[in-house]
Amino acid sequence: MKRIQSALISVYHKDGLDEIVRLLNDLNVKIYSTGGTWDFINNLDIPVEKVEDLTSYPSILGGRVKTLHPKVFGGILSRRDHAGDVEQLKEYAIPEIDLVIVDLYPFEKTVASTDNESEIIEKIDIGGISLIRAAAKNFKDVVVVPSVDQYSDLISLLKAKNGSADFEDRKYFAMQAFNVSSHYDTAIFKYFEGDNDTAFKQSIIKSSELRYGENPHQKGLFYGELDEVFEQLHGKAISYNNLGDLDAAINLIDEFDETTFAILKHSNACGIASRPKIIDAWKAALAGDPVSAFGGVLISNEIIDEESATEINKLFFEIILAPGYSKNALEILKSKKNRIILQKKSYDFPKKQFRSLLNGVIEQDRDLKIETS
Incomplete structure (x- = not known):
């Protein structure tokens, strides 16, 4: 069982986040945050440190680069039982980060709502997806919450274990993290693939x-x-x-x-x-x-x-x-x-149909031709 002592929060959806940050504050967890998330937490009168103050670098390139810095990723990826990692954290004054909470830019919803390519491209999350993968990789030491859908799971964990998490808890959240990240990447791939039949990729979370x-x-x-x-x-x-x-x-x-x-x-x-x-x-x-x-x-x-x-x-x-x-x-x-x-209900079904067959998958266009005579 490991106690959560620090958290990095950078989310798109803020719904339900207030309960989480209040719980973390009650548990004396130090909170780091960025941009709009920092504003949200600060407006709740809860102590929160800007990531920019940790890294000594501001958010740059119109917000494209916020958390991509060794002082952030070093604190997430450091192995707590590895003497070399511990020593380097001390050398470069990098704080350990025990909890990472992320909610990615809504890429799929943006694709569904607009044909504006520049707007769609800006909704490809870089820092968030990197935080998720880093925290999930180091699940032996870090709890990762990869989307708003896992907020309730984290709340239950914090309440049940008083701010601590065991190995199975962290591994469960890591599994959810790679589920979220792989689904996100599949959606991006399918947008770029368009009507080309490059590869068979499908991702359905529910x-x-x-x-x-x-x-x-x-x-x-x-x-x-x-x-x-x-x-x-x-x-x-x-x-x-x-x-x-x-x-x-x-x-x-x-x-x-x-x-x-x-x-x-x-x-x-x-x-x-x-x-x-x-x-x-x-x-x-x-x-x-x-x-x-x-x-x-x-x-x-x-x-x-x-x-x-x-x-x-x-x-x-x-x-x-x-x-x-x-x-x-x-x-x-x-x-x-x-x-x-x-x-x-009224529903528009996908234009492609597929099913498993032999050692692969077959796919075809949905039959939309109606014989009238």
């Missing part, structure tokens, strides 16, 4: 555990934001196979503008119909193959009303996905405890 994989004995995970595609209103957890069926169902229903109902089983349509009324579309779709429809996945591009829900409820099915449900329809469909009820 994961959710599925009920199981293709078979019950297999572990299943989904990497992505399912909440952007649909909201689960009722039922058991979604499985690996469920997601495969849902992907096929959404790709199919998105080809239709008219009121349409489809029934899928094992990712294949066993019934689909378009009619002016949703109840008639349901009955026609079911008539396509009422036997295979048992235990299937239902999808519609129209709000499910009470009349339709009453008929649909007569069939045993696993999942239903629609853009909405009337109040009474939802109550009817909720009559089965495990039935998965999803409300579809």
Whole structure:
């Protein structure tokens, strides 16, 4: 267990930072900071030293160079149990830094919000990413908090261990740090790559555990934001196979503008119909193959009303996905405890599709061509 005695804080997002710096101050941790972060901490009436005072160099080149200095990185990278490192810190008056808190410039959000290349380039963080990598490399001695998403983890640690951290704590934060840094670099690479197929790189930070994989004995995970595609209103957890069926169902229903109902089983349509009324579309779709429809996945591009829900409820099915449900329809469909009820959201899917195959990955353009005759 090692006690945190000094911290360097340089962040873009300040939300939640006030609780952290107050905790650090209560624990008598010396705080170093830069620019806007220094202003934020200073305005809280908490003692904080400017990095410029530590390095004797100001922020230069319009803020491009703030922390890139041996007095900063020496204090982060020094090995506390290495006599040579300890001696050099004394020789050059470099203080040890036990905690590094960083939140990078929002590169991905900038790319999504503007085509201005100079603005995008300025959101490529240099000092922050370097601090993250240095602190993570020296995790045996340093705690690194690489983004606002880890603020709550640090707060819990500070409270639980009274300002100390053990080896496993530091290694956990280092893992998070390299996750953040690799994701950041992937986003930058993909911006520069554009439409060139130079290399296959994907990075998705969020994961959710599925009920199981293709078979019950297999572990299943989904990497992505399912909440952007649909909201689960009722039922058991979604499985690996469920997601495969849902992907096929959404790709199919998105080809239709008219009121349409489809029934899928094992990712294949066993019934689909378009009619002016949703109840008639349901009955026609079911008539396509009422036997295979048992235990299937239902999808519609129209709000499910009470009349339709009453008929649909007569069939045993696993999942239903629609853009909405009337109040009474939802109550009817909720009559089965495990039935998965999803409300579809509007979402623009990526233009590329890929999956693992043999010892690699295959990729193709999403099929956006709709046959009308």
